[in-house]
Amino acid sequence: MKFPSIFKLPRHQRFHMEPRYYDPVKEEIQERERRIIAEINAQKKAGTYMPGSRISGSFSRNAAQKDESGLMRFVIATLLFGGAVGYLYFGILAIYAAFGLGMMYFFVKRLKML
Numbered sequence: 001m002k003f004p005s006i007f008k009l010p011r012h013q014r015f016h017m018e019p020r021y022y023d024p025v026k027e028e029i030q031e032r033e034r035r036i037i038a039e040i041n042a043q044k045k046a047g048t049y050m051p052g053s054r055i056s057g058s059f060s061r062n063a064a065q066k067d068e069s070g071l072m073r074f075v076i077a078t079l080l081f082g083g084a085v086g087y088l089y090f091g092i093l094a095i096y097a098a099f100g101l102g103m104m105y106f107f108v109k110r111l112k113m114l
Helices: 024-046 053-062 069-090 092-113
Strands: none
Touching: 069 092
């Protein structure tokens, strides 16, 4: 319990500092939102704005990709199995041959992607 006093008693001093926190990702997201809102407002003023057109256009780009992971898994499994069996029959020469065939396959596949 505190009694009234005519003297000013010292209080506990507390250190309080507001931390500065810089989040570049959040700042980039906010800048992108501002840019998109300005773009939409400009389209609304010009009369060319269609709601939902931005979303449908974004998903259509990725629809054309093919999934070839099954073929790649098959090639890798074949090379590993062939290398193991070939090693038992022919020795280290089979490992070199399997590695060479695998590298040729991946280089040809890489050239097709370019």
